Amino acid sequence: MIRAIMLSTPLSDQDVEKLRMGDRVLFDGVVYTARDAAHRRLVDLIKEGKELPFDLSGQVIYYVGPSPARPGHVIGSAGPTSSYRMDPSSPYLIAKGLKGMVGKGPRSQGVVDAMMKYKCVYFATVGGAGALLAKAIKKSEVIAYEDLGPEAIRRLEVEDFPAIVAQDVYGGNLYVEGVKRYAR
Amino acid sequence: MREIEANTVIEKVKDLCIDANCEVPECLLSALRVAREREDSPSGKAVLGIILRNAEIAREERVPICQDTGIAVVFVEMGEDVRVKGGNLKKVINEGVRRGYKEGYLRNSMCDPFTRENTGDNTPAVIHFDLVPGDKLKLIVVPKGGGAENMSGVTRLRPSDGVEGFKDFVVTRVRESSGNACPPIIVGVGIGGTFEQTALLAKKALLRPVGKPSTHPELAKIEKELLKDINDLGIGPMGLGGRTTALAVHIETFPCHIASLLVAININCHAHRHKEAIL
Structure with missing residues (x-):
């Protein structure tokens, strides 16, 4: 078994430059949630030059809309959603200092260009493993856009949250390289 | 003509919504176990292991397998010699879905296609009716993720x-x-x-x-x-x-x-x- 790299958020340029496609990581610290609707609002604020609900610099965004928490639980099921839907928005957030994105499925060339230019890494985690991933989430608090329900922005505190480097700052892409290795 | 109380159908649809979201069928688990044995890719093997462990946690803790608890697709096979008493069947099924998603702590994922405003209770369900011989009512609930x-x-x-x-x-x-x-x-x-x-x-x-x-x-x-x-x-x-x-x-x-x-x-x-x- 390959040993996982521990990553404490927020991340620096040095942190993300060390990571290569295929590396397994475990996150500790704060990550923020945002999906389609929250991304649209954040991009509108950036375009208007207005202040964002949280400072993006060094932060990691997890693409998740959790199910409601049962009484006594921190959060419900909390696995990743498909990342491609955030592709039109992500370059704006990356230019504002975002250092990591966590989701599932490959990203567009536009996102890759921004990731390489501003140093941001894309991590994949296991879709459909929301019950297991929720166990790594120790605290959850809605910090913006409560009206969006499951799509609200949450501040999560995570411990040993598992992910894999899918696309790195050097253009390395596990969705291309990994698949090439096993195609017949 | 056989009669079934509307409330019986509501309660059954509610339970099916919750159970379907927290327990995957055994045929799937055995296919996943076989795949894990055969998988050559280390990351692929690890992912399959996580999926299997996730299924155990979901079943034990009654937490949804996936946060996307889906559109509630319901297949109905209605016997020609049975009727539901005390309510319109479509409304009764939607009431079951509403209760299931609320009481099961399932995510509401249904929204208006243009305004994107959430309907708030995961209804309406997508219901497919079929008429069949007999006096039974068969319900299949299929939560379908986006x-x-x-x-x-x-x-x-x-x-x-x-x-x-x-x-x-x-x-x-x-x-x-x-x-x-x-x-x-x-x-x-x-x-x-x-x-x-x-x-x-x-x-x-x-x-x-x-x-x-x-x-x-x-x-x-x-x-x-x-x-x-x-x-x-x-x-x-x-x-x-x-x-x-x-x-x-x-x-x-x-x-x-x-x-x-x-x-x-x-x-x-x-x-x-x-x-x-x-x-």
Whole structure:
């Protein structure tokens, strides 16, 4: 078994430059949630030059809309959603200092260009493993856009949250390289 | 005419919604275990292990397998000699879905297509009614997540495109889905019928136990060939590379117009959820 790299958020340029496609990581610290609707609002604020609900610099965004928490639980099921839907928005957030994105499925060339230019890494985690991933989430608090329900922005505190480097700052892409290795 | 109380149906639909979201069928778990044994890719093996562990946690803690608890798709087979007393069946099913999603702490994922405003209770359910002989009411609840549903498609081929034509369409659609449909996937294929019917056939194909071949020998052979072609793509668990891209391909057919060859593919993620009951 390959040993996982521990990553404490927020991340620096040095942190993300060390990571290569295929590396397994475990996150500790704060990550923020945002999906389609929250991304649209954040991009509108950036375009208007207005202040964002949280400072993006060094932060990691997890693409998740959790199910409601049962009484006594921190959060419900909390696995990743498909990342491609955030592709039109992500370059704006990356230019504002975002250092990591966590989701599932490959990203567009536009996102890759921004990731390489501003140093941001894309991590994949296991879709459909929301019950297991929720166990790594120790605290959850809605910090913006409560009206969006499951799509609200949450501040999560995570411990040993598992992910894999899918696309790195050097253009390395596990969705291309990994698949090439096993195609017949 | 046999009668069933509306409340009995409401309670049953509620339970089916919760159970379907917290427990995947045994046929899926055994297919996943076999795939984990056979998988060559270390990350693929690890992902399959996580999926299996997740299923255990979900069942033990009554937490949804996936946060996307889906659109509530309900297949109804209504016996001709039974009626539901004390409520319109469509309303009764929606009430069951409403209660199931609230009491089961399931996510409300239904919204207006344009304003994107959430309906707040995961209704309306998508209900398919069928009339059958007898005095029983069969309900199949299929929570369908957005990620895999988005990767589905319908196309119209020329009849001369034949078997190779539809195989190409299916494999290409799976290749384009990459990791987005949460592989390992179950592939439902509908062939024939009219435009709307071919899509429904593809969805119904997903209801078959995982890997159970078609009763038609020629189709069973094509299912096997397609499964190999799909797994040779190398997409692997979560699209990160590996041998296990699909666990099964199920094909359903219906006679079609002499001018047409309609084909639909409906993909299901590995959170292959459905629960049924007969009242």
